Amino acid sequence: MANRNTAGREGAPPSPAGFTDGNGVSPQMRKLGAQISLAAATDASVFIIGESGSGKEIVARAIHDGSERRGQPFVAVNCGAISGTLAHAELFGHEKGSFTGAVSQNAGYFEYASGGTLFLDEVTEMPPDMQVHFLRVLEAGTYQRVGGSDLLRANVRIICASNRDPAASVADGRLRQDFLHRLLVIPLRVPPLRERGDDVLLLAHQFLDTLNAQHGTQKTFSAHMLDAMARHDWPGNVRELRNVVQRAYILSDVQVDADLLIRARGAHHAEVRDGALNFPVGMPLGRAQREFILATLAHHAGDKRLAAETLGVSLKTLYNRLEVYEKNEPGTAA
Numbered sequence: 001m002a003n004r005n006t007a008g009r010e011g012a013p014p015s016p017a018g019f020t021d022g023n024g025v026s027p028q029m030r031k032l033g034a035q036i037s038l039a040a041a042t043d044a045s046v047f048i049i050g051e052s053g054s055g056k057e058i059v060a061r062a063i064h065d066g067s068e069r070r071g072q073p074f075v076a077v078n079c080g081a082i083s084g085t086l087a088h089a090e091l092f093g094h095e096k097g098s099f100t101g102a103v104s105q106n107a108g109y110f111e112y113a114s115g116g117t118l119f120l121d122e123v124t125e126m127p128p129d130m131q132v133h134f135l136r137v138l139e140a141g142t143y144q145r146v147g148g149s150d151l152l153r154a155n156v157r158i159i160c161a162s163n164r165d166p167a168a169s170v171a172d173g174r175l176r177q178d179f180l181h182r183l184l185v186i187p188l189r190v191p192p193l194r195e196r197g198d199d200v201l202l203l204a205h206q207f208l209d210t211l212n213a214q215h216g217t218q219k220t221f222s223a224h225m226l227d228a229m230a231r232h233d234w235p236g237n238v239r240e241l242r243n244v245v246q247r248a249y250i251l252s253d254v255q256v257d258a259d260l261l262i263r264a265r266g267a268h269h270a271e272v273r274d275g276a277l278n279f280p281v282g283m284p285l286g287r288a289q290r291e292f293i294l295a296t297l298a299h300h301a302g303d304k305r306l307a308a309e310t311l312g313v314s315l316k317t318l319y320n321r322l323e324v325y326e327k328n329e330p331g332t333a334a
Helices: 016-021 027-040 056-065 087-092 128-140 166-171 177-183 199-215 223-231 237-251 258-266 285-299 304-311 315-328
Strands: 046-049 074-078 117-121 157-162 186-189 271-273 276-278
Touching: 027 056, 027 186, 046 056, 056 074, 056 117, 056 157, 087 128, 128 177, 166 177, 199 223, 199 237, 223 237, 285 304, 285 315, 304 315
Parallel strands: 046 157, 046 186, 074 117, 117 157
Antiparallel strands: 271 276
8 A cells, every 4th residue: 555645845855863853862873864864865776674663664754855856756655565466557557448447547656656756665575476577667767557558757766665684585585686686775774662772761752742742731751651661672663652652641640650551551462372362351352353463473473474374364454454553552563
C-alpha cells in the first residue's frame, strides 16, 4: 500500500542537528544526521536498514526534504502489501480495458512520484518476478502502463528500507543480487532505541511536551516512570516509546506514572509456554487473534511470508493486520 498524498516540504536542506533535534542527540543519531545530509546532496539510491519502529521512514523523508526534489511528491509503498496479481498495475499504472476491472486509465506509483522520491518500505518482501521488472525500469529509465504502448520516463529517486539484513535476504533467495546492487548505493543504518542511551528520556519528554501542548495540560513523569523507561529495552523502538507515553498520559491525572503503564501493558496478554500459546480466560476474541498472529510471527523469526502460510492467510492480509496493530498497540511491529 502506498501513501500517495505526501508532497515534500519546501525550504533549506536540514542540517544534521536539525534532524537529531527531533530524533535524539546520541552520537549514533548525530552520525546518522551527517550521513543524511550527505545522501540528500546526491540523487543516488539509498538503502536504509533498521529494526521496525526505529524511524526508517523518518530518515527517508529527511533525505527527500534535504534534496533538490523537496517540494515534489514523496510516495511511500509497502512492498509486502502489493497484490501479486495487480503488482504491475499498482507500480506502473494501467490503461482502460487492459484487464478485468480496469474501467479507466490509472497512474501507478512511479507516475505519482514523478519528479520526487519513491520510498520502497519492506523492499525485501517484493516478489522476485517483480524485482526483475523493477530492475529493468531502473536501468532503462522508462516504463509502460499495463496495456499501454507509450514509454513514460521514470523520473524518481529510489529510497528503500528493510528490517532484514539485505545480504541475508540474497542468501535465502528473497532478494536478487543484481537488484540489491542497484539499490545499495548508499547504505544507512538506523540504530535501535536501546543503543541510543539518553535519547530514550529525551524523546519521552518531547512526546509528553507535545501532548501537554495539544491538550493544555502540564503533566510530568514520575521518578518511577523515568526509571522504568530508562531500563526498558524497547523492542518496538521509537514507535513503542511514543505509544507508551501517549497511553500513560491518557491514564494519568497529573503525574504520568509507571504503575499505570505496567498495568496497561501487562493486562490480558497471552503467554508462550513450552511451545504453546496460553490465553487467559476472558480475553476478547480480537485480542486473542492479535496475540496468536504475533506469536506465530515471532515463532518464525519475523518471516512474514512463512507466518502467513502457517496462518492460512495471504501475505497482504497479514500486512494489513500488522498495520492495524502498529497503529493501536505499542511495540507490535514486526
